[in-house]
Amino acid sequence: MIDRNIKELFPILNRTIYGKRLVYFDNGATTQKPKQVIDRIVQSYEQENSNVHRGVHYLSELSTEAHENARKRVAEFIGGEQEEIIFTRGTTESINLVARSYIEGFCKAGDEILFSAMEHHSNMVPWQMAAERCGLTFKAIPVKDDGTLDIDAYKKLLSDKTRLVAVTHTSNVLGTVNPIKEIAAIAHEAGAKILVDAAQAIAHTKVNVKELGVDFLAFSGHKMYAPTGIGVLWGKKELLEAMPPFMGGGEMIDHVTLEHTTYGALPYKFEAGTPNYVGSAALASAIDFMDSIGIENIHAHEEMLLKYATEKLNQIERVHIIGNAPEKSGIISFIVDGAHHYDIGLMLDKMGIAVRTGHHCAEPIMTRFGISGTVRISFAVYNTTEEIDIFIEALKKILNLLR
Numbered sequence: 109m110i111d112r113n114i115k116e117l118f119p120i121l122n123r124t125i126y127g128k129r130l131v132y133f134d135n136g137a138t139t140q141k142p143k144q145v146i147d148r149i150v151q152s153y154e155q156e157n158s159n160v161h162r163g164v165h166y167l168s169e170l171s172t173e174a175h176e177n178a179r180k181r182v183a184e185f186i187g188g189e190q191e192e193i194i195f196t197r198g199t200t201e202s203i204n205l206v207a208r209s210y211i212e213g214f215c216k217a218g219d220e221i222l223f224s225a226m227e228h229h230s231n232m233v234p235w236q237m238a239a240e241r242c243g244l245t246f247k248a249i250p251v252k253d254d255g256t257l258d259i260d261a262y263k264k265l266l267s268d269k270t271r272l273v274a275v276t277h278t279s280n281v282l283g284t285v286n287p288i289k290e291i292a293a294i295a296h297e298a299g300a301k302i303l304v305d306a307a308q309a310i311a312h313t314k315v316n317v318k319e320l321g322v323d324f325l326a327f328s329g330h331k332m333y334a335p336t337g338i339g340v341l342w343g344k345k346e347l348l349e350a351m352p353p354f355m356g357g358g359e360m361i362d363h364v365t366l367e368h369t370t371y372g373a374l375p376y377k378f379e380a381g382t383p384n385y386v387g388s389a390a391l392a393s394a395i396d397f398m399d400s401i402g403i404e405n406i407h408a409h410e411e412m413l414l415k416y417a418t419e420k421l422n423q424i425e426r427v428h429i430i431g432n433a434p435e436k437s438g439i440i441s442f443i444v445d446g447a448h449h450y451d452i453g454l455m456l457d458k459m460g461i462a463v464r465t466g467h468h469c470a471e472p473i474m475t476r477f478g479i480s481g482t483v484r485i486s487f488a489v490y491n492t493t494e495e496i497d498i499f500i501e502a503l504k505k506i507l508n509l510l511r
């Protein structure tokens with residue numbers, strides 16, 4: 109059970125929008141931040157601030173310790189090793205790192221990459237770009253009418269040319285939770301590696317890299333109660349060790365001469381430049397926050413909200429939910445007969461309800477379902493059934509106006 113006072117921990121949730129108390133259903137885009145995470149950022153700047161790693165003085169050691177402890181905290185959270193945690197700006201940068209370093213480092217013309225048709229653009233475009241640069245081909249795993257991945261088609265698309273399978277853990281549009289363990293096992297059987305985009309999973313369900321049996325995992329801090337500008341790439345040590353660096357600069361070197369550079373050890377080889385050490389400390393604080401509630405409890409609460417909202421939405425005749433997979437996360441996309449998603453979003457906003465509308469950076473899945481966009485509601489731990497009631501009443505009012 110989630111404590112009903114949890115909202116009190118999130119300063120922004122107490123504010124009003126157009127005179128109404130905020131109902132925030134845009135958690136798929138970014139979550140709000142608890143006071144402890146905000147305080148951690150302030151503490152970093154007020155008590156610790158100093159560049160990490162190179163300093164001999166007290167403050168530098170303090171911020172280095174916070175940064176490296178955060179790495180340890182992330183490693184524990186996902187079941188990886190400390191040196192396998194690469195701090196990035198977020199999911200997008202993590203995926204681009206693999207596209208640059210792994211694909212360009214190891215693949216050759218004629219090799220293939222598979223991604224699914226339900227991917228966010230950030231798990232499609234980097235592969236398309238890498239394929240173009242290196243003469244690779246790419247193929248998309250199709251999505252069935254209910255929003256599940258077509259596993260039979262996936263098996264047929266795999267071949268001895270497939271080098272990498274890139275798939276999302278949880279769709280940011282359909283809410284579908286993909287059978288990652290099975291997808292990973294199939295990829296490995298074919299001799300391919302697998303990268304999982306966990307942006308929409310990491311704050312909502314247990315994500316353990318060993319249990320899932322994947323090779324790379326990417327996620328963003330800002331979708332898990334942490335600040336923007338910090339994210340993670342986890343990769344298997346032996347792969348990361350073999351991969352060439354992504355960017356060159358300070359921090360990532362072993363030794364530099366005018367003629368030649370040797371690179372540092374993991375994870376620093378992939379972390380050129382001053383890292384976001386304030387962000388990493390705050391990310392550790394966000395993990396503490398989630399652990400204090402328990403990811404299983406967060407999952408159960410959001411599952412309850414998903415069921416409740418799905419039932420209510422299905423009772424409204426003109427509403428059609430896009431994505432009805434048996435395994436779903438707390439994300440609901442819908443369209444409405446005779447009303448544009450954008451108008452609905454604007455009118456909900458005037459009633460203090462924040463939703464997202466449009467293609468959600470996943471245009472191919474819109475094309476797949478023959479639509480231009482959806483209204484999307486997405487839940488976090490602080491949402492309630494009362495908020496869903498407010499939303500449903502508001503939506504009914506809007507639909508009466510938009511006939």
Ligand code: PMP
Pocket residue numbers: 136137197198199200201228230231276278279280305307308328469
């Ligand atoms: N993948 C998925 C499934 C997402 O939902 C998002 C963010 N909407 C991203 C990747 C990109 O995340 P970021 O913008 O934080 O890099």
